[in-house]
Amino acid sequence: xxxITMRQLNLxxxxxxxxxxxxxxxxxxAEPVRPNIVFILADDLGYTDIAPYGSEVNTPSLSxxxxxxxxxxxxxxxxxxxxxRAMLLTGVxxxxxxxxxxxxxxxxxxxxxxxxxxxxxxxxxxVATLLEDQGYxxxxxxxxxxxxxxxxxPSRRGFERTMAMMDSGADNWEQRTYLAIYDQANWFAxxxxxxxxxxxYSSRFLVDKMIEFIDSNLADGKPFFxxxxxxxxxxxxxxxxxxxxxxxxxYHAGWDALRQQRMQRAVxxxxxxxxxxxxxxxxxxxxxxxxxxxxxxxxxxxxVYAGMIEAMDFHIGRLIEFLKQxxxxxxxxxxxxxxxxxxxxxxxDPLAFPARLMPQNLGYTLDYDSLGLKGSxxxxxxxxxxAAASPLAYYKFYAGEGGMRVPLIIAGKPVAHQQRLTPxxxxxxxxxxxxxxxxxxxPPAERYAGRPVQAITGxxxxxxxxxxxxxxxxxxxxxxxxxxxxxxxxQGDYKLVVNQPPVGDGQWRLFNIVDDPGExxxxxxxxxxxxxxxxxxxxxxxxxxxxxxxxxxxxxxKQMMFNILLQYRDAILILVLTLLMLLPFYVAYRIKxxxxxxxxxx
Numbered sequence: 289x290x291x292i293t294m295r296q297l298n299l300x301x302x303x304x305x306x307x308x309x310x311x312x313x314x315x316x317x318a319e320p321v322r323p324n325i326v327f328i329l330a331d332d333l334g335y336t337d338i339a340p341y342g343s344e345v346n347t348p349s350l351s352x353x354x355x356x357x358x359x360x361x362x363x364x365x366x367x368x369x370x371x372x373r374a375m376l377l378t379g380v381x382x383x384x385x386x387x388x389x390x391x392x393x394x395x396x397x398x399x400x401x402x403x404x405x406x407x408x409x410x411x412x413x414x415v416a417t418l419l420e421d422q423g424y425x426x427x428x429x430x431x432x433x434x435x436x437x438x439x440x441x442p443s444r445r446g447f448e449r450t451m452a453m454m455d456s457g458a459d460n461w462e463q464r465t466y467l468a469i470y471d472q473a474n475w476f477a478x479x480x481x482x483x484x485x486x487x488x489y490s491s492r493f494l495v496d497k498m499i500e501f502i503d504s505n506l507a508d509g510k511p512f513f514x515x516x517x518x519x520x521x522x523x524x525x526x527x528x529x530x531x532x533x534x535x536x537x538x539y540h541a542g543w544d545a546l547r548q549q550r551m552q553r554a555v556x557x558x559x560x561x562x563x564x565x566x567x568x569x570x571x572x573x574x575x576x577x578x579x580x581x582x583x584x585x586x587x588x589x590x591x592v593y594a595g596m597i598e599a600m601d602f603h604i605g606r607l608i609e610f611l612k613q614x615x616x617x618x619x620x621x622x623x624x625x626x627x628x629x630x631x632x633x634x635x636x637d638p639l640a641f642p643a644r645l646m647p648q649n650l651g652y653t654l655d656y657d658s659l660g661l662k663g664s665x666x667x668x669x670x671x672x673x674x675a676a677a678s679p680l681a682y683y684k685f686y687a688g689e690g691g692m693r694v695p696l697i698i699a700g701k702p703v704a705h706q707q708r709l710t711p712x713x714x715x716x717x718x719x720x721x722x723x724x725x726x727x728x729x730x731p732p733a734e735r736y737a738g739r740p741v742q743a744i745t746g747x748x749x750x751x752x753x754x755x756x757x758x759x760x761x762x763x764x765x766x767x768x769x770x771x772x773x774x775x776x777x778x779q780g781d782y783k784l785v786v787n788q789p790p791v792g793d794g795q796w797r798l799f800n801i802v803d804d805p806g807e808x809x810x811x812x813x814x815x816x817x818x819x820x821x822x823x824x825x826x827x828x829x830x831x832x833x834x835x836x837x838x839x840x841x842x843x844x845x846k847q848m849m850f851n852i853l854l855q856y857r858d859a860i861l862i863l864v865l866t867l868l869m870l871l872p873f874y875v876a877y878r879i880k881x882x883x884x885x886x887x888x889x890x
Contacts, residue, residue, distance in 0.1 A: 322511045323702045324620040325419075325723055326611075328604060329376070329517040331369065331431060331457070332684060333694060334630030334676030337521070337597055341695050342554035342678070344538060344546075345594045349605035350697065353622050357699025358708045358753050361559050362802065364778065365628055365716040367691040367771050368393075368684060369456060370406060370433045372627040372716055373517070377434075377445075378412040379720030379731070379744035381768075383833040385412045387434065389771060390456060392469055392851055393844050398836050407435030408445065412742050413732045415720040416446030419513045422729045427501035428452060429494045430517035436474060443479035449504075451497040452476045453519060460490040460519055460526040460596075461662040468646060469851060489528065490519040491596075495603040499610050506614060511727070516607070520600040521593055523633050523667040524652070527660050531595030531602075538594065539587040542575030543671035544568070546590075550678035558709050565808040566679040571670035571791060573636050582637065585656055589638075590672045592660030618701045621726055623719065626694040630676035631684040634667025681807045685844055686787050687774035689807055702726070703753045710752050711802060712759040713778060715767050717746030725750045766822070768829030772838050777826040782811075784822040790843065796823060 336342040340354035366372035370390045371382035378385050383403055391406025398404040408414075416426040428442050432452040435441070442450045457466050458473035463484040465473045475482045484493070498516055505512070539546060547566065554560045575583065604624075611617040635643035644654055652665035659666050668676065673683045674690070682688025696714065724731055725748040732741050751757035761767070763780035770776070774792070777784040781802040788794050798812040798819045812819040829835070 320728070321619060322424075322727055323700070324511050324514070324611075324616055325727065326514045326516065326607070326620055326622045327719070327723070328622065328624045329373075329430070329515070330600065330624070330626040331517070331519055331522040332628060332631040333521055333597070333626035334673070334678075334683075335680055335690065335693050335695065336550040336554055336559070336678050337626075337630065337676050338601070338695055340557070340697065341559050342550045342552075342557055343597075344549070344553075345597045346534070347598065347601040349601045349608060350624060352608075353624060353699040354697050356701070357622070357697055357703050358710055359559075360696035360698075360710055360712070360714050360752075362711050363625065363694065363696035363714040364692045364769075365626070365694055366769065367628055367687055367774065369431075369522075369627045371771065373432075373434055374408055374412075375716040375746075376625075376627075376719045377414045377416070377515075378408075378742075379415070379717045379746040380412050380742045381717065381745060381833050383770070383835055384742050385409055388835070390433070392456060392467075393772065393847050394851075395839050395842060395847055397839050401834070401836050403834050404836055407437070407440050409742075410439075411740060413736050414446045415723050416442075416513060416515065418446070418724060418729050418732065419727060420446050420448060422727075423510055424727070425449075425502075425505050425510055425512040426515075427498060427512060428515040428517075429497040429501065430515070431455075431457070431519055431522075432476075432517075436476075438479065441476060441479050443476075447515070449501040450476070450478055451482070451494065457519060457522045457524075459524060462488060465650065466524050466665070468650065469848070489599075491600045491603045494518060495607050498607060502610075502616075503614070506616070511619075513723075513727075517627075518600050521596045523631065524647075524664070525589070525593050525596055525660065525666045525668065526662075526664065527592050527595035527599050529661060531599045532588075532592050532660050533595075534598065535591035535594040536588065539590040539672075540583065542583065542586075543572060543590075543675045544575060546672070546675040547678040550675060554679065560679060560805050561803060564679050564806055565804065566806045567681050567808055569670065569674045569681065569791070571632065572674050573671060575671070585639070585659075586636075586669070586671070588656060588659050589666055589668050590675075592666050593668050593672070593676075595660065621698065621700040621702050623696075623698050623723070625696045625719075628684050629680070629682075629689075629691040629694055630673040631667070632670035632673035633684070634669045636669045636671060638667070638669070679806045682787060682791065685771070685774075686791060687769070687771065687776045687785050688787055688792075689783075689801060689805055692769075692776070693801075693805070698722070698749070698753055708755070710758075712752055713761050713767075713781075714749055714752075715746065715761075715778070717744070718749050718760070719746070720744060721746045722749040724748075766825045766829070768826055768833065770830065770833075770835045772842065772844055775826055777822050777829065779822055779825065782818065782822065783807075784819070784826060798822065 338347045339351050370387045374382050374385040374387035386409030420426045426448045428447040429451040436454045454474040463473045647665035658664045677690030680690035682690040731744045747760040767778040773788050775786045783799050783801045786796045797810045799807045
C-alpha cells in the first residue's frame with residue numbers, strides 16, 4: 289500500500305491551486321473587455337452641417353471621429369425630435385413607443401388613443417435599462433423630451449445619473465423658456481428640479497456634467513453608457529461671441545450660394561453621387577431681393593448657427609480628451625447623429641411684427657449687435673435651413689430627405705473597419721440593437737421586468753462596421769414612417785413619400801434616393817407597379833403601428849398655437865370676463881366724456 293505524506297499532500301494541493309489560478313487568469317484574459325458607449329445626439333442638425341459631410345463649419349473633433357470609423361450617407365431618422373428620441377433609445381417604432389409626435393403638436397382627438405400621449409410608453413425598454421441591468425453605469429446629460437411625470441423621467445428609465453432638460457428646448461444661456469407653451473425651463477437633476485448655475489452655457493455645462501458622472505465611477509472598472517443629447521443647434525440659436533466672430537464673413541453670398549457650395553463639397557467627399565441634382569424650395573426667398581440691411585442680418589443669423597455648431601464640437605473634444613487622459617478612449621465606441629434635419633423655424637424676416645411678437649413677449653431681444661448672446665433670440669429660417677440640408681429637399685417636420693436624412697458616425701478603436709463610407713440604408717430604430725450587439729447585451733424577450741414589452745424592430749448595424757456586409761436591409765424589406773399625415777415608406781433604394789401643405793402638396797411620389805437623394809425625379813408614373821406595391825405596404829404599416837390620422841384642416845403650427853391657448857385657457861377666460869365686467873364702466877365713461885361741454889380757448 290502506498291501512503292501519501294502530509295508534505296506530498298500539501299505540494300499536490302499547491303500545484304492544484306496554482307493550476308486553477310493560471311486557468312482562471314487565462315479565462316479572465318480571454319473574456320473580452322466590454323466597450324464604453326458614448327452616444328452623442330445633436331438637435332436639428334442638417335445633413336451637411338458638419339465638415340465630414342461637406343460643411344464649411346470647423347468641426348475638428350467630429351472630423352477626427354469620422355476618420356476613425358464609419359460615416360453613413362443614407363441614414364434616416366424621424367422628422368422631429370421626440371419621436372426620433374423614442375426610436376433611438378428603444379429600437380421601437382415611434383407610434384408603438386407612445387411618441388408619434390411631440391406632445392406640443394398632438395390634436396385632442398389623437399390624445400384619446402393610448403399610444404398618442406407624446407411620452408415614452410411603459411411597454412418599451414430603453415437601451416439604458418438593458419445596459420444597466422447587465423452591469424453598465426448609465427449616464428445622461430441633455431435634452432430628454434420624453435415625459436416629465438416622475439415615472440417618465442430618465443432617472444426612472446434606466447439612467448443612473450441624469451441632468452435633463454425636460455422640454456422641447458430652452459435658452460442656452462440661462463434658465464429661461466423659449467416658447468410660451470412652457471411656464472418655465474424645466475431642468476431636472478437625478479429626477480429632482482434643478483436650478484442652473486449663473487455661468488451656464490448649454491454645451492459646456494452638459495459636457496461638464498457628463499465628465500463628472502463618468503469620473504465618479506471609473507475606479508470600479510465597470511463600463512459606462514453615456515447619452516449626451518445636446519441642445520445645439522435647436523432654437524434659440526445662441527453661441528459665445530468668439531465662435532460667432534469666426535463666421536461673420538462667411539455667409540454674405542446668401543443661402544443659394546451656400547447650398548451649392550455644400551453640395552459640391554459633399555460630392556467631393558463621396559457623401560452624395562457626382563450627378564446629384566437639387567430642387568429649390570418655394571420657401572427660399574430671393575436673396576438679391578433683400579435689402580442690404582436684411583442680408584447683413586441674415587448672414588449673422590447663420591454665423592451664430594455655425595458658431596453654435598463649432599462650440600458643440602469643441603466641447604465634444606473636451607470629453608474625448610478627458611477619456612484619453614483617464615485611459616478610457618481606446619475602449620470607447622462613439623456614436624454621433626442628429627434627432628432630425630435642419631429646422632426652418634423662424635420667419636425669413638424675424639424683425640417683422642408677427643415674428644418678433646413671441647420672443648419679445650418672453651423678454652428676448654432681436655438686436656443685430658447682440659444676436660446669439662445672452663438675452664437674444666435667433667433662428668436661421670427656411671432659406672438657410674435649406675442650405676443646411678443641402679443638397680436635400682425640405683427640412684424638419686416634413687418627410688423630404690432634408691427633414692429625415694442626417695449624419696451618422698460610428699467610430700472608435702473597438703470598431704474594426706476604419707475610415708469608411710457606407711451608402712447602406714439605416715434607420716433610427718437601428719441604434720439600440722447596434723449598441724446591444726456591440727456590448728454583448730441581449731434584446732428584451734416578450735416580457736421584461738414582469739411586464740409585456742414591444743419587440744425591437746431595428747437592425748444591428750455592426751456588420752456594416754466590420755465590413756462583413758454591404759447592407760442590413762434587403763431590397764424587399766420595408767420601413768415605414770408617419771408624422772401628421774406626412775408619410776414615408778423606404779424599400780431597397782426607393783422611397784415613397786407624401787409631404788402635406790403648407791409646404792408640400794399632399795401628393796404621393798416615388799424616388800430612388802440612392803441615385804437621386806435630392807428627390808428631383810418622380811418615378812411614380814414610370815414605375816406604377818412599384819408605386820402601388822409600396823403604397824399598399826405603407827397602408828399595412830399604418831395598421832401595424834396604430835397610426836391615427838390628423839383631424840381635418842390640421843396644421844402643425846395651428847395645433848401648437850391652439851395647444852398654447854388651451855394651456856392658458858383659464859387665464860384667458862379670466863381676462864375676457866374681467867374685460868366684459870369693465871366694459872359697461874368704460875362705455876359709461878365714454879358717454880359722459882361725450883356729453884361734457886367743449887372748452888373754449890380764449
